[in-house]
Amino acid sequence: MCDDAITTGFSSLDRVLGGLRPGTLNVFAGRPLEGKTSLALDIAKSVAGRSGKAVVYFSKDNRINVVRRVIESSMQKNQLIGDCESISKMTGGVTGLPIYIDDRMPHAALKYIITRIEGLLFLNVDIGLVIIDDIECLKKDTADIKSIFNTYFELKRNAVEFGVPVIAIAKVPKDFEYGEKGFPGSADIVKLPFAETVDNIVFVYNPACLSPRSALVDKGRYQFDAKLLIVKNKFGDKDIAVNMLWDCNRLTFQAF
Numbered sequence: 001m002c003d004d005a006i007t008t009g010f011s012s013l014d015r016v017l018g019g020l021r022p023g024t025l026n027v028f029a030g031r032p033l034e035g036k037t038s039l040a041l042d043i044a045k046s047v048a049g050r051s052g053k054a055v056v057y058f059s060k061d062n063r064i065n066v067v068r069r070v071i072e073s074s075m076q077k078n079q080l081i082g083d084c085e086s087i088s089k090m091t092g093g094v095t096g097l098p099i100y101i102d103d104r105m106p107h108a109a110l111k112y113i114i115t116r117i118e119g120l121l122f123l124n125v126d127i128g129l130v131i132i133d134d135i136e137c138l139k140k141d142t143a144d145i146k147s148i149f150n151t152y153f154e155l156k157r158n159a160v161e162f163g164v165p166v167i168a169i170a171k172v173p174k175d176f177e178y179g180e181k182g183f184p185g186s187a188d189i190v191k192l193p194f195a196e197t198v199d200n201i202v203f204v205y206n207p208a209c210l211s212p213r214s215a216l217v218d219k220g221r222y223q224f225d226a227k228l229l230i231v232k233n234k235f236g237d238k239d240i241a242v243n244m245l246w247d248c249n250r251l252t253f254q255a256f
Contacts, residue, residue, distance in 0.1 A: 001015075001018055001019040002018045002019055002021055002235070004021065004022055005018055005019025005020055005021045005022075005165075006050075006051050006053070006129065006165065007019055007020075007046065007047070007050060007051075008020060008046060009042060009046025009047070009050065010046075010228075010244070010253070010255055011255065012255060013202075013242050016230050016236060016237065016240050017200055017233060017235070018235045018236060020043075020165035020167070021235070022163045022165060023159050023162075023163055023165070024159060024165045024166070024200065024234070025152070025155055025159050025165075025166050025168065025197070025198045026165060026167045026168070026200045027135075027167075027168050027170050027194060027198045027200070028040060028167055028168070028170070028202050028204060029169075029170040029171070029201060029203050030171070030172065030203055030204035030205065031172055032171055033209050034204045034205065034209045035204050035209050035226065035251075035253065036133075036134075036169045036170075036204050037061075037133055038069070038251050038252055038253060039204055039228075039253050040133055040169055041066070041070055041252075042253050043129070043131075044057055044097075044099055044129065045070065045097060045099070047128050048098050048099050049097060052098070052126075053098070053127060053129070054098040054099070054120070054125050054126060054127050054128060055098070055099045055100070055127075055129045055131065056102070056116070056117060056129070056130045056131070057099055057102070057131045057133065058102050058103075058109075058113055058116075058130075058132045058133065059102070059103045059105075059133050060134060060136075061103065063101045063102075063103040066101050069251060070097070070099070100120065100125075102116055110151060110154055113130075113132065114158055117130060127164050128164065129164060130159075130162075130164055130165070130167070131166075131167045131169070132155075132166065132167070132168045132169065134168070134169040134171055135152075135168045135169060135194075148194065149197060152168075152197040152198060155168065156197055156199075168198075172192070184203045184205075184229055184231055185231055186231045186232060186238050186239050188231065189231050189232060195232065198232070199234040199235075200232055200233055200234060200235075201230070201232035202228050202229065202231075203228070203229040203231055204226070204228060204229075205226060205227040205228070205229055205241075206224075206227075206246050207226075208224035208225075208226065209246065222247055222248055222249045223247050223248075223254070224245070224246045224248060225244075225245065225246070225256075226243075227241045227242065227243060227244065228241070228242040228244055229241050229242075230242065242256075243256035244256055
């Protein structure tokens, strides 16, 4: 792994990507409900816990729901946090995670996000990772290819300027074709408007997520096979599948 990179918490993924490098824009893409947010939260917990650096998490979801998911996946029950306050302060140090959650993104929110990050840096917050869930919130016009391209371009430029890695969650349509193998490869990303702008693209392939959670648990199974498909990798090999386990009870990923 690169010396200045931070770990995702998944050694097999780090070996392929070289970790999350400063100034990189990493897109985690996938169809709806395949666990993109869960993966982002898993990485957020790892970065905050291992490096001690802050994770800034911009969410389209209510912050209470986000914190509930963090706590559930950590097997802890605690208080819920307020606006953009660290989990470590609001849970009495039980979770001990410097994760800052902001759920007030307006439409076309890129300037808002930049301002919030600048404010935290001004307060000398040591930011290790920025996560945007999801990228749709930043686009001025989701149907305009130029608008989509400009959004990713500006996001990449600011990642470099701030010197931190950025993870952007991107949802692809349900009818997105995954090619002959049934899951995406590098040949499929030419269909996506952000392909040329970003550094790394990881597809979350998790068929078990498409079944109701209760139906899976009722069968007595809690863990199912999933894959992280690296279809673009600026610093290494692409078209590599990283095998994972999906825990449908805790809504979290684990190393295979």
